Amino acid sequence: MSDAAREKRDPVTAPEAVMRKSPLFRDLTDDEWERLRAITSVIRAARGETIFMEGVEAHGFYLILDGRVKIFKLSPEGKEQILQIFSQGDHFAEAPVFSGKSFPAWAAALTGCTLAYFPAKSFRALVSESPGMALNMLGALSRYMHHLVAVVEELSLQEVPARLARFLLEKAPAGARRELTLAMTKGELALRLGTTSETISRVLGRMKKRGIIAEKSRKVVLLDEGALIDITHGARL
Amino acid sequence: MSDAAREKRDPVTAPEAVMRKSPLFRDLTDDEWERLRAITSVIRAARGETIFMEGVEAHGFYLILDGRVKIFKLSPEGKEQILQIFSQGDHFAEAPVFSGKSFPAWAAALTGCTLAYFPAKSFRALVSESPGMALNMLGALSRYMHHLVAVVEELSLQEVPARLARFLLEKAPAGARRELTLAMTKGELALRLGTTSETISRVLGRMKKRGIIAEKSRKVVLLDEGALIDITHGARL
DNA sequence: CGTTCTGTTGAATACCTTCAATTCGCGTGG
DNA sequence: CCACGCGAATTGAAGGTATTCAACAGAACG
Numbered sequence: 001m002s003d004a005a006r007e008k009r010d011p012v013t014a015p016e017a018v019m020r021k022s023p024l025f026r027d028l029t030d031d032e033w034e035r036l037r038a039i040t041s042v043i044r045a046a047r048g049e050t051i052f053m054e055g056v057e058a059h060g061f062y063l064i065l066d067g068r069v070k071i072f073k074l075s076p077e078g079k080e081q082i083l084q085i086f087s088q089g090d091h092f093a094e095a096p097v098f099s100g101k102s103f104p105a106w107a108a109a110l111t112g113c114t115l116a117y118f119p120a121k122s123f124r125a126l127v128s129e130s131p132g133m134a135l136n137m138l139g140a141l142s143r144y145m146h147h148l149v150a151v152v153e154e155l156s157l158q159e160v161p162a163r164l165a166r167f168l169l170e171k172a173p174a175g176a177r178r179e180l181t182l183a184m185t186k187g188e189l190a191l192r193l194g195t196t197s198e199t200i201s202r203v204l205g206r207m208k209k210r211g212i213i214a215e216k217s218r219k220v221v222l223l224d225e226g227a228l229i230d231i232t233h234g235a236r237l
Numbered sequence: 238m239s240d241a242a243r244e245k246r247d248p249v250t251a252p253e254a255v256m257r258k259s260p261l262f263r264d265l266t267d268d269e270w271e272r273l274r275a276i277t278s279v280i281r282a283a284r285g286e287t288i289f290m291e292g293v294e295a296h297g298f299y300l301i302l303d304g305r306v307k308i309f310k311l312s313p314e315g316k317e318q319i320l321q322i323f324s325q326g327d328h329f330a331e332a333p334v335f336s337g338k339s340f341p342a343w344a345a346a347l348t349g350c351t352l353a354y355f356p357a358k359s360f361r362a363l364v365s366e367s368p369g370m371a372l373n374m375l376g377a378l379s380r381y382m383h384h385l386v387a388v389v390e391e392l393s394l395q396e397v398p399a400r401l402a403r404f405l406l407e408k409a410p411a412g413a414r415r416e417l418t419l420a421m422t423k424g425e426l427a428l429r430l431g432t433t434s435e436t437i438s439r440v441l442g443r444m445k446k447r448g449i450i451a452e453k454s455r456k457v458v459l460l461d462e463g464a465l466i467d468i469t470h471g472a473r474l
Numbered sequence: 475c476g477t478t479c480t481g482t483t484g485a486a487t488a489c490c491t492t493c494a495a496t497t498c499g500c501g502t503g504g
Numbered sequence: 505c506c507a508c509g510c511g512a513a514t515t516g517a518a519g520g521t522a523t524t525c526a527a528c529a530g531a532a533c534g
Binding site: 153 | 313332368376379381388394
């Protein structure tokens with residue numbers, strides 16, 4: 001879409017540069033690298049475009065060269081739960097490539113995206129002959145599993161204020177004055193945290209009223225980190 | 238515990254037999270098999286015993302030779318969310334071995350257990366020289382990720398009746414008369430589904446009243462499969 | 475300067491949890 | 505063989521948290 005093409009018009013980093021930086025493709029021999037390049041294709045996705053649907057056979061996986069992608073589940077009623085939001089350098093949909101199953105969730109472009117695409121069959125062949133890549137891949141999948149375990153924990157064990165507090169603490173870079181800029185709309189944040197935008201509004205409102213945070217148009221300053229940690233641990237808000 | 242030792246006193250299948258059957262160790266060469274055996278140790282865990290705690294450094298992973306194990310998260314208030322229940326032939330805690338992180342959850346024995354244990358370092362060395370095992374491992378991790386995605390979906394997108402209906406449909410073997418025996422207490426089932434035993438009781442009660450299921454001491458018969466599927470899709474109960 | 479998307483706020487409601495009181499099931503020991 | 509005791513399961517009542525629906529305010533963008 002032209003709308004997408006207009007996003008962030010800085011020269012897109014060369015595919016190679018982004019791929020080289022990925023933990024997945026670190027330590028490749030020249031030979032392995034050549035073979036990887038041979039099976040790589042670069043594709044574009046417009047803002048809002050569906051990259052793949054749940055349930056369809058997995059044909060390959062993706063690495064983001066530019067833009068942001070959301071992975072999500074849909075309920076029969078159309079409610080959405082975002083599993084994860086990926087950005088430059090991240091890869092997604094590796095799991096179905098190796099499990100042989102179909103995609104377990106949806107993927108859609110949050111912004112215009114440039115993606116490197118690796119066909120499943122060729123990539124499996126590559127990995128089966130490259131122990132280094134296999135280990136890298138195992139590491140990547142394992143880390144993603146940690147993330148999913150954390151999502152389950154949040155959804156089932158914590159209430160919305162605790163989930164939000166945890167999110168803020170995780171995203172705010174350490175430093176004297178901890179602050180962060182939300183890289184998403186509050187609606188998206190709500191979907192990631194398994195709640196609604198109204199509830200996010202209300203909880204943020206309560207936090208502001210208590211002087212725990214300050215917030216102005218997606219910029220959040222953590223004023224009382226201790227209180228946030230308490231909320232994380234289940235303290236009433 | 239002597240109590241555990243008394244469980245199921247049929248002669249424990251030889252470790253080798255169980256390990257051979259695992260998708261993880263299929264297609265190993267004789268050499269690979271020998272090296273695997275060399276790093277394997279067999280350990281016992283009593284019923285209720287903690288196998289590992291969340292947060293401690295992962296030293297290795299496990300394959301169940303006999304018994305059942307639960308993997309779970311704990312909230313600060315002590316509430317428990319079961320991520321998965323494993324039994325004979327299943328393996329667990331592979332992820333931290335490859336991510337280099339610590340255990341992201343707890344593991345405890347539901348029954349007396351016999352476990353094969355593989356030290357992380359030796360196992361990584363083995364995998365790095367065995368492309369077949371690397372691919373098997375990737376497949377196993379990928380399938381586990383599918384499971385976790387399903388758990389997230391259930392917790393965030395579905396209400397308790399839908400989760401329960403889905404569980405029943407999944408566990409009841411296909412056939413003319415679909416029925417199943419719960420391999421766990423209703424309390425455990427509740428923890429797996431992210432709810433309480435009281436709620437499970439009430440929902441099962443409503444299902445019985447509507448003639449959708451029959452139930453008697455852990456034995457459940459699915460009388461109206463269509464209705465169950467509807468509930469899965471969000472139909473009111 | 476209007477349109478559209480995003481965010482805020484209020485009121486009613488639904489669903490689940492918690493607490494408490496029983497009841498049931500079953501193995502154990504008298 | 506029966507009674508006891510303990511964990512598991514059931515049921516009721518009260519309460520809390522989040523959702524939903526709806527109306528509106530604000531910001532971003534062309």
